[in-house]
Amino acid sequence: MSVRNALLGLLAQKPSHGYELRSAFVAMLGGEFNWDLKPAQVYTTLSRLAQAGLVAQQSTVQSGGPEKTIYAITPAGLKELKQWFDTPVVASHQHDEVYLKLVLSLAIGNADPYHILQTQRASLYRQLHDATAQRNATDPKRDLAILLLHDQTIMHLEADLRWLDMVEARLDDIRKQPVPQPVARSRGRPRNTAKGPPDTGSKNSLS
Numbered sequence: 001m002s003v004r005n006a007l008l009g010l011l012a013q014k015p016s017h018g019y020e021l022r023s024a025f026v027a028m029l030g031g032e033f034n035w036d037l038k039p040a041q042v043y044t045t046l047s048r049l050a051q052a053g054l055v056a057q058q059s060t061v062q063s064g065g066p067e068k069t070i071y072a073i074t075p076a077g078l079k080e081l082k083q084w085f086d087t088p089v090v091a092s093h094q095h096d097e098v099y100l101k102l103v104l105s106l107a108i109g110n111a112d113p114y115h116i117l118q119t120q121r122a123s124l125y126r127q128l129h130d131a132t133a134q135r136n137a138t139d140p141k142r143d144l145a146i147l148l149l150h151d152q153t154i155m156h157l158e159a160d161l162r163w164l165d166m167v168e169a170r171l172d173d174i175r176k177q178p179v180p181q182p183v184a185r186s187r188g189r190p191r192n193t194a195k196g197p198p199d200t201g202s203k204n205s206l207s
Contacts, residue, residue, distance in 0.1 A: 017068040
């Protein structure tokens, strides 16, 4: 949903075509290194926003290349954008692929959880090195907002590294415990507890 609402926000600034929107989005996020938004996603999202009545085609322009469609946000789009700003973002930390790898490696026994930890740690250190280099190359007097984005990335990476250290320290204890299993459910059709009318005998019986 973030790309969808980001495009609405950019269109709330001014009507634009797809190429302008992608360029503004990438610049706002500090470059393609941070978020490489594909042109196809921009145009697909614009088409869906138009179908939903959140944006509308305003005009077309052509300057030495293919014809470009200018989109403008609609009143419904402004309402949708305000609702997005007013709604908190719910982080999905429970959907962690590294955790899933570790639990599966313990369950099936044919993968080394220590190797998984080492591989992930090496990758995080490479990402941390790159993010730190980007942060150091950012001018706080000109790009403070992007600097804060780099700080957030670095803090997340450092937190992930600390979590890996904690997992490794407890891995032997985790191995001694049973792998989480689904709760057993009773089989068969549920009993019908509804009471019907009293049995008065066969329908064909004579009174």
